[in-house]
Amino acid sequence: MSILAVDLTYQPTGGTLSQIKEIIKNIDSYDFNKVVFFTTKDNLYLFENTNEEKVILKNVFFSNKSIVIRTIWAQIVLPILLILNRIDILFCPGNISPIFNTRIKTQWIGTIGPFENKFISSYSMKEKIKIYITKYLMIFSSRTSDFVIFESDYTRNLFLKKYKQKKEKSSVLHRGHHEFFKPVETYESKIFAENDYKEYILIVSHLYPYKNIELFLEAYSHLRLYDRDLYVMIAGSISDEKYYQRLKLMVNELGISKFIIFLGQVEKKSLRELYSQCKIFVFTSPFENFAATLIEAMNCSAPIITTNTTAMPEACGNAALYFSPDSIQELSDCIMVYLNDEKTRLMYKKLALSKSKEYEVYSEIDKKINQLLRKLI
Numbered sequence: 001m002s003i004l005a006v007d008l009t010y011q012p013t014g015g016t017l018s019q020i021k022e023i024i025k026n027i028d029s030y031d032f033n034k035v036v037f038f039t040t041k042d043n044l045y046l047f048e049n050t051n052e053e054k055v056i057l058k059n060v061f062f063s064n065k066s067i068v069i070r071t072i073w074a075q076i077v078l079p080i081l082l083i084l085n086r087i088d089i090l091f092c093p094g095n096i097s098p099i100f101n102t103r104i105k106t107q108w109i110g111t112i113g114p115f116e117n118k119f120i121s122s123y124s125m126k127e128k129i130k131i132y133i134t135k136y137l138m139i140f141s142s143r144t145s146d147f148v149i150f151e152s153d154y155t156r157n158l159f160l161k162k163y164k165q166k167k168e169k170s171s172v173l174h175r176g177h178h179e180f181f182k183p184v185e186t187y188e189s190k191i192f193a194e195n196d197y198k199e200y201i202l203i204v205s206h207l208y209p210y211k212n213i214e215l216f217l218e219a220y221s222h223l224r225l226y227d228r229d230l231y232v233m234i235a236g237s238i239s240d241e242k243y244y245q246r247l248k249l250m251v252n253e254l255g256i257s258k259f260i261i262f263l264g265q266v267e268k269k270s271l272r273e274l275y276s277q278c279k280i281f282v283f284t285s286p287f288e289n290f291a292a293t294l295i296e297a298m299n300c301s302a303p304i305i306t307t308n309t310t311a312m313p314e315a316c317g318n319a320a321l322y323f324s325p326d327s328i329q330e331l332s333d334c335i336m337v338y339l340n341d342e343k344t345r346l347m348y349k350k351l352a353l354s355k356s357k358e359y360e361v362y363s364e365i366d367k368k369i370n371q372l373l374r375k376l377i
Contacts, residue, residue, distance in 0.1 A: 004032040004373060005087040005103075008039040008046075009060050009073060010094035014206065015175050015292025016110045020093060021046060022176065022362035023369070028052055030370045036085060038078065058085075067130045071137065074098055089377050091369075096134065097141040104376050107145040109138065110175075112155050112289040112310055113210065119287045122209035139163045146376055149369070151175050151290035152311035173369070174315075175290050176362035181272055181299035183353065189270035191233075191263065200231040200261075201335075202278035202302070204271065204293050205285065206239040212284040212307075212325055213247060219331045221254040228339075230259070233274060237265040275300030280338050280345075283307065286325035290315055298356035303348045305334045319348065319355035 012020045024046055027035055036056045037047070047057060058081075062069055079102040082090055090097065093108040113119040114135035120128055142148045142159060148170040150156035156172050159165035201220070205211045213234070220232060238244045244262075251260045266274070275281065281302035283294060286309045294315045297304055306312045308322035321337060323330035338345040 001033040002031075002088045002377065003034045003036060003086060004030065005036040005038065005082060005085065005090045007074070007078060007090065007092045007094060007097070008037050008043050009070070010096075011040075011042060012094070015290075015295075016093070018178065018292060019175055019362065019365070022178075023093075023366055024050055026363055026366045027055060029363075029366060031374050032088075036087065038081070067133050070096075071133065074137070074141075075100070079103075089373055091373060092141075092145075096137045097145055099137075099141045099144055101144055101146075104146050106147045106149065106373060106376065107142055108149045108151075109142065109155055109159070110151055110289060112152075112158075113287050114138065115158060116287045116310070119210045145169070147171075147372060149173050149372070152314055154311040154314055155289050171372075173365060174359055175292055175295070176365035177292070177295045177299060177356070177359050178268075179361050180268060181275070181296045183301040184272055184276045187273060187277065189267075189273050191266070191270055191274070199229065199279045200233050200277075201225075201280045201282055202274050203232065203234045203236075203282055203284070204274070204297070205234070205236045205283075207234075207236055207244050207247070208239050209243045210285065210287055212286055214250060215325065215328060215331060216282055216284050217247070217250055217254065217256070217260070219328050219335065220260075221256055222328060223332055223335060225335075226256055226259045230279065230339075232260045233263055233278070234261065235263045235266045235271060235274060271296070272300060275302045278302055280305060280335060282331075282335075283312070284325065284331075286310065288312060288315075294320075295356065295359055298352040301349045301353040303338055303345045304352055305331070305338070316352075317355055319351040321348070 034054050034056055036058060038058045038060050041059060041061055074096055075098055079098045079100060082103045087103050090103050090105040095109055095111055097105050097107040114131045120131050142165055150172050153172055156170055160167055251257045275297050281297045281304050283306040286307050288310055290311050298319060304316060304320035306316060306320050307325040309325055321334040323334050
């Protein structure tokens with residue numbers, strides 16, 4: 001009897017959360033007799049509709065209390081539990097795995113932030129310490145993993161060149177996407193029912209300091225896009241209250257508060273409509289491993305403007321306009337290309353939809369993960 005263990009004692013967010021949900025949803029397709037999920041109380045909701053007999057939940061109540069306790073869990077407690085539970089192979093989708101192996105293990109690298117100095121500089125000293133600890137745990141545990149899955153060539157090449165990752169023990173699996181996201185021509189959500197926003201620029205992003213949304217606000221004000229009655233929808237959870245307040249203050253100081261709409265977290269149906277109907281989709285983040293947001297936007301045929309750093313050019317290819325994340329002028333120029341030339345805007349909508357077809361749905365990614373894990377044992 002073969003047993004797979006999955007370390008789910010971290011807090012998945014964004015595209016990583018979507019991937020985890022799909023893994024749990026499709027767990028029956030994994031060729032293991034038993035699948036043990038080491039999880040926290042906060043993640044138990046992910047298993048509410050899981051009735052598979054093969055799934056065993058092990059609630060680890062203390063592992064995500066702090067970076068120190070999480071380190072003790074991953075590096076000392078977990079390796080012992082793998083022996084006691086007779087686990088054959090461990091899958092760690094949360095960036096970190098045990099440095100000292102007691103079983104075969106596969107590690108998924110799903111972030112690039114800790115390896116970018118400008119990303120780190122946006123946080124407090126306390127947060128910086130946590131990020132540095134995470135960074136070196138990622139490096140050392142990836143070296144001892146039997147296999148490492150990267151979400152982009154950009155991140156894999158970084159590990160190959162700087163952190164002694166072995167090429168033959170790694171591969172790239174671009175994060176999957178949901179078939180739900182596709183172009184729609186309706187305005188059914190409350191966002192449009194309660195307001196009359198005929199034309200808008202869309203930003204989809206959790207509100208973290210490194211997301212660089214200030215640059216767009218400056219470009220919007222500089223171009224006087226409010227004179228065109230062009231609104232801005234910002235969809236995403238308020239992950240950092242101080243950053244949110246800073247953006248609100250900036251909007252007020254620029255005198256554009258009437259036109260900048262902070263939607264907060266929105267449901268998938270509304271998000272699909274926002275992508276599909278936007279005049280322009282702008283992605284300002286300079287640091288992304290492989291942005292699920294860009295894949296969703298392409299699936300919905302949005303005309304995209306994004307940064308030219310980390311994995312963004314890899315994700316979008318020729319289906320987007322690019323700007324340097326510190327250049328208001330470059331971003332402004334890209335915006336005006338779409339606003340002044342409707343044929344070009346429509347062409348990039350088609351290019352985005354075409355590019356999206358290159359990426360597989362979550363269920364296909366699950367099959368590849370399963371094949372990889374089975375091959376290792």
